[in-house]
Structures are given as structure tokens and as C-alpha cells.
Amino acid sequence: MNKSSTLNSEKFAAAVRTRRGENGLRTAAKEIGGVSAPTLSRIEQGGVPDLDTFLRLCHWLQEDPSDFMAESTSQDPVATPRLIEAHLRADRVLEPKVIDAISRMVELAYTAAKEGKI
DSSP states (O other), rough: OOOOOOOHHHHHHHHHHHHHHTTTTHHHHHHOOSSSHHHHHHTTTOOOOOOOHHHHHHHHHHOOOOOGGEETTTOOTTHHHHHHHHHHHHHSSSHHHHHHHHHHHHHHHHEEETTTTO
């Protein structure tokens, strides 16, 4: 099995929520710069950011990006949907709502496969 690193989105989301504290999403997004409030909300809910946003948030968090990486295998069914979403977000061609829809479809497909429904 090939080993690779993937974003620990739960740990990352928790760090962002903690750092934001009582500040509103818009206030935090403005403080960070280059990140919208909806993007920040999506990340706080476990969404995978594109690379630029990830690095920008790590800088804001004053954390090393590697602190949020987890080792996974290429056959890890949880990692694959997250990696697909990360690639879609990095593409910059699709609108965020389309990326959200595709990511959700991939997630549902993996869940159904895991449960033996397809």
C-alpha cells in the first residue's frame, strides 16, 4: 500500500473555530484576508480548503501546515473523497456550489459503497 498524507480536516476545523473564538465569520475572514466568510464556514464544518487557503489559514493560526496532516493509505476510503474535494477546490474553474454538490455526491457514493448498497 502506498502511504501519503492527507489533511486532518477535523483537527484543522477545530483549530480554526478555536482561533476565531467569539468573532463572527466576516470579522475573522477580514482579519485573515483573501478568505471569504462562506469559505471559512465550510472549513469549520470540515470542508477541505484549496492549498492557498490552507496555507493562509495556517499562517493566521500560527501553525505549521504539517501539524494538520495525517498519514493515510491510497486505499483509505475516507481519504479519497477528501482528496477529490481538495483537487476540485484547487481547480478554480467550478463555482463553490458546484464543488460542494460534486463533493457531496462523491461522499454519498463512498458511504453507499461502504454500506454495500451499491
